[in-house]
Amino acid sequence: MIVVLRQDTKPEQMDNLKAWLHSMGLETHVSVGHNHTIVGLVGDTSKIDIDLVGSLDIVESVRRIQEPFKNANRKFHGEALVVDVAGTKIGGGNFQIIAGPCSVESREQVCYVAECVKKSGAGLLRGGAFKPRTSPYAFQGLKGEGIELLEEAKAHTGLPIVSEIMNITHLPMFEHVDLIQVGARNMQNFDLLRELGKTNKPILLKRGLANTIDEWLMSAEYIMAGGNENVILCERGIRTFETRTRNTLDLSVIPVLKKLTHLPVIIDPSHALGYAHMVKPMAMAATAAGADGLMIEVHNDPPHALCDGAQSLTPEAFDDVAKAVFQLRPFACKYE
Amino acid sequence: MIVVLRQDTKPEQMDNLKAWLHSMGLETHVSVGHNHTIVGLVGDTSKIDIDLVGSLDIVESVRRIQEPFKNANRKFHGEALVVDVAGTKIGGGNFQIIAGPCSVESREQVCYVAECVKKSGAGLLRGGAFKPRTSPYAFQGLKGEGIELLEEAKAHTGLPIVSEIMNITHLPMFEHVDLIQVGARNMQNFDLLRELGKTNKPILLKRGLANTIDEWLMSAEYIMAGGNENVILCERGIRTFETRTRNTLDLSVIPVLKKLTHLPVIIDPSHALGYAHMVKPMAMAATAAGADGLMIEVHNDPPHALCDGAQSLTPEAFDDVAKAVFQLRPFACKYE
C-alpha cells in the first residue's frame, strides 16, 4: 500500500501515523520529495481498511499494490480450485453446463427438462424456487415446494441441483441442494454471505449488476473467511446504457479472474442478454475464452405459446448450443 | 400497456393471448396495421408481470403506459405524504436534517455529536450500528451495543434516531429506533422489504447504486404492499465512470419523484460524494431543488487527526452548512 501525504503534514502527525501503522504489524518506508511525502507499507495489508487510511486528514491519496483479498487470491493458491458438487467437478480443467428452467413450475416440467438437458450433456440442473422479483405483484416462485420438486428431478436423473437462496432463514430448506446460488442482488448481502461461509455447501456467487470485479472477489472473501472455500464465480451481465441487450455481458472477467483468483468462473448468457437468439454465440464465446462452465436457461416445449420465456431455450435449441460448445471446448483458451 | 405483436402471429395465438388477458380482468383493444398488430390493455395493469408478457413468442415488444406501482403512485394520493417520526414530521412542507456519525463509536462520541447537531438545527440523529462493509476484515459496527448508545443519545437530546438494518432477524433490536434505514445494497433485498412492510415503523429507503428510479419505487411498493405506508426515499449517489466523486449524486430525482410519487425525498450528499468539501454546495443544491430533507455525516472533533473521516463534517462545519441550508430553504422550489 502506498500512502501519499499532503504537503503540509506536520512531523508529529507523520509520527502518529507511523506509530498507528506499526501497531498493526506493518513496516513503513518513507520517501520525502519536494512536493509530497510517500509512505510505503510493507506487510500484510489485506486486513487494512483502505477507506479509513484514505480518510485521514493528512493523506492526499492511498492505493493498494496488494489485493485486499487473501483467501480468494491466486497468489496464495498454486493451483486452480476444483469444486466438487455432489461428485460433479467444476474448475481446474473440468467444464460443466448448468441448465434448467428459470422457475420451477411443476413436477412434470422440471423432470422433463432435467432429462432433456442431461441427454444433451448438462452436468447440473438449475431451477428457481425463490425468485427475486422487482415487483411485489410478480410470481415469487414455488418456494419450499419448488426445492422439493428439484430434489425429485435429482432423484430421477442423478443430476446435482442448483438453486438460489434469498434469505439465511431459508437455509434448512437447502439441505439437499448441492450448489447454493447467491443472486446478483444479494452479492453484497454481507450477513447472508457470512452465514454461508459457515456451511460446507459449494456456493455459486453471481456478480452484482454494478459491482466491480474487486468487490465481487471481496464478497467471495466473506464466504471464504468463514471457512467455506468452495466458491464458484458466475458473471451474468452488468448494467450499462445499452438497451439492445438486457445487460452487458462482460466476458473479459474470464482472463481478469484467471489472473487474480484460483476460483472457477462460469458464465450465464441467458440472464445477461435476455434474448434466446444471443445465447448460442455468447455461450460459444465464453467457452472459447476459457470459462469453466456455463449456466443456461432451458424451458420445456410449451403446450401453447404463452409461457415461452424470451431468454429460455427449448430443449432442442439447448441441444444445439451444447453440441456447439462441446465441439469448441478442446480448442478453448487455457490458463497455466 | 401496449403490446406489439409480431407480423407472423396466427389468429389462434392472438385469441389465446386475448383470453389470457381477459382472465386477468383486462380489456383489450386491437389495432391491425400493415406490418404490426397493436394490442392496448385497459384496466389495472399494475399487477401484470411485464416480463412474462414480453417473453411470449408472439410479442415483439411491450411497454407500460401506467406505472407498475400503485401504493407509491402520486396519481392515487392527492397530497404529499407527511411521515411522523416520533413526533418529528418529514414531507409535505416539513424539512428536516438528519445528522450524526457514520458509525457509533462510544457513548461520549454519539452524545456529543447529538448535542452539537441538535444545537445547529438537526431534527433527527443518525448513527450506524450495523455497518455494511465491502471487506470482511473492516470494522462492522458496534451492533446491538451501538443501538443502545443511540438510544442513550436520544434520551439525552430528545432527537428521534435513525439506524440501518441489514438483516430481518435483527428487527427486535430496532424496537426503539424511530426510523429504520434500508441501505443501498439492500434496496432489492426483497425479503427484508416485505418483512418491514409488516411493521409500523417509518422506513428510510436508500436508492441502490445502479438502480433506476422505477426500481426504487417498486422497492417502496414492496414495503407499502404489506401495509406500511410510511416510506421516505433517500438518494445517495449512483455509480458511473466518474472518479473525482465517490458516486454521482443524481439530484434530478427530486423533480422526477415529486411527479411520480407522494413520498418524501431526502438527499444524502455525504455518502454520495465522499469528500467533506462538497457536502455544503450539494446540500444547498438539494435544498434549492426542493428536497424534503438532508442526511449528513457529522463526526466529533477528533483528539488526533487519525479518524477524521474525509466525508464527515466537524460539528462546526456542519453548523455552517445548516445555517446556509436554513437560509436558502424559504426560497426553495415548491411542488404543488
Added chain:
Amino acid sequence: MIVVLRQDTKPEQMDNLKAWLHSMGLETHVSVGHNHTIVGLVGDTSKIDIDLVGSLDIVESVRRIQEPFKNANRKFHGEALVVDVAGTKIGGGNFQIIAGPCSVESREQVCYVAECVKKSGAGLLRGGAFKPRTSPYAFQGLKGEGIELLEEAKAHTGLPIVSEIMNITHLPMFEHVDLIQVGARNMQNFDLLRELGKTNKPILLKRGLANTIDEWLMSAEYIMAGGNENVILCERGIRTFETRTRNTLDLSVIPVLKKLTHLPVIIDPSHALGYAHMVKPMAMAATAAGADGLMIEVHNDPPHALCDGAQSLTPEAFDDVAKAVFQLRPFACKYE
C-alpha cells in the same frame, strides 16, 4: 411508430397532428382507449425525427417499431455485405485479421511488423499516423509521414493498409489508404461522416465509448446515405465503472448486429481491454461468436523494454493468437 397521446388532447390538436403526419406521407391508425389515445403510423418512418414528435405538447410518449436506419438495415438487404478492401474481402464468410502497430514510428518498425503479421496470417496492416490523444502534450503521430511509411510497408508486403482519419481536410493524404478508420471519439463527428459518405473508400467505423448500438448504426447510415455503402463496424469497448479493464468489451454486439444489419462486424480486443494478456482469450471469444474479423495491435520486439506497449503483442505472441483464432474459426457461430 406508435404515438401515445395525453388524456387531455383536444380534437383539433389531434387533427393538426394527423394532418402534419399525412403531409409527410404517413398513414395514421387511431385507437381510442379509456385513458389514452394511441396513434399508429404506417409508412416510411425512417426519416421522421422522433425527438420532434416526442416533444409535442400533446404526446405522452413515442416509440419506434421500425428501426430509424434504412441503408444499414438488414431487412432491406438479403445478403451479408462483403467489403472488398483492395482485393481482400471482409464479411459474408470472409474473416480477416487486421494487425499492426498502434502508432507508426519508423520505416524499419512498420515494415518489420508488416512482414511478421503477414507471415502469421493477417490480411491487412494497421498503423496510426494521426493519433487522437487526451493530452495536447502527448505524441500526436507522424501524420503525413506516417501514412507514407504505411504505403511503403504495403509496397513491401502487399497488405492493404488501414489508418485513422481525424479531420476531413486530411482526406487527400488518405488517397492510398485502403480502409479509412473513424475512431471512437469521432463516431458522432457528423460532418466527417457525411464527407466520407461522398468518397468511394471502405470505412471502418468504431463504436463510441458511450454510444448505443442504434446510434452506431445511425452513424453508419450517415456514411451510407451519401452513397458509400462499404462500411465495416468495429467494437472497441464501452465505458463502464469497471477498472480492471480499460473499457468493457461488449461482444454481444455480434449477435445484435447480425440481426439488425448486413454490415460486417469486427472486434478490437487490444484497445478495449488495454492489457496484452487479455487479447488472446477475447480474440478467441470474438471469433467463436462469429465476428467477421479482428483488429489487433502488434509491436516489433523492442531493442530495450521502454516502448513495449502494455496492450500490444510481440510478433511471437501475435502468431500464437492467430494460430488459436484460425484453429477455432471453422467451429465459429454462423448466422443465416
Added chain:
Amino acid sequence: MIVVLRQDTKPEQMDNLKAWLHSMGLETHVSVGHNHTIVGLVGDTSKIDIDLVGSLDIVESVRRIQEPFKNANRKFHGEALVVDVAGTKIGGGNFQIIAGPCSVESREQVCYVAECVKKSGAGLLRGGAFKPRTSPYAFQGLKGEGIELLEEAKAHTGLPIVSEIMNITHLPMFEHVDLIQVGARNMQNFDLLRELGKTNKPILLKRGLANTIDEWLMSAEYIMAGGNENVILCERGIRTFETRTRNTLDLSVIPVLKKLTHLPVIIDPSHALGYAHMVKPMAMAATAAGADGLMIEVHNDPPHALCDGAQSLTPEAFDDVAKAVFQLRPFACKYE
C-alpha cells in the same frame, strides 16, 4: 508521479528508465521495498505521457499526484477567471443566464425570444445554427443563415450571441459570434480544439456524454495550450442507465471544478434532463451550488402545439425560472 515497478525488474532496466526520465528533465526518488520498488518523479510531469510510462514492461502501475493539465489548473492561477464576452462578464462572481432557442428557425422567432429573455434578465442569447443530429434525416439547422439571424437579434437587443461550431472550416462564419460553443460530441475533436486555441474568441466547452472531469479539463487544456485562455466549462449531463431523465445532470462538477480550475462553470439543465418541468428545480440547484451561470432553452409561444419542444420553456416559464434563480443567487455557495 509515482511509478511502481514489477518485482522482477533488473538493475539495468531500472537504469534505462531513470536515464530516460532524467532526459526529460525529471528527478527520480527510488524507494526499494520487499515486494516492490517505487520511483517518485519530481519536476514538471504535466507533459509526460502517462500511458507510455504505464505501458513499459517493467512498470506495474503508475499514477499522477500532480494533475496532467497546467493552463487550466487552479494551482497556477490565483484568481477565478472572468471571461469577457463582448462586454458581458462571466465568472469570478459574475453570474449570467444564456437563453434562447435550441434551433434558430426564423427572424421573427429569434428576435422575439431574444427580447423576451433579455427582459427576464438573460445576459446572452443562444441559438443553434449548425445542429449535430443523430440521424442524417433530421433537421440539421439553418447553418450560415442561422448565424446571420442571430446577428440580427444581437443588433436588435444588444445581447452577445452564442452558437455551436461543428467543423473548423466553418470558423469564418463565426466571426461575429461572441462565444463559440463546442458541443458534447466534439469535446474530444482534438483538431477542432487545437484550431480554436489559435483564435481569440471565448469558447464554451461542453462536457462529453461519457467523459470524466479530468478529460474535460484536458480538452480545455488543448484550447488553452494554443494561447486562448478564455474557456468556459458547461455541464450538460452524462450518460447512465437511468431512463426517467435524458441524461444524468452531474451538479457535483461545481465543487470539483472550483477546486481544480479557475475557469468559470455553467450548467445546462435543458439538455441534461430533456423535460421542461425539471428545468426550474435544477436551475435553482445549480445556482445554489455556486455555478457561474446557466444555459436554458427558451422557445417562442407556438401558434399551434406542434413545435413546442419538451425541453424548452416558454418565455413566461423562463421568466418564472429567472426570477427564482435571481432570488436565490445572493444566498448561493461561494468559493474562496
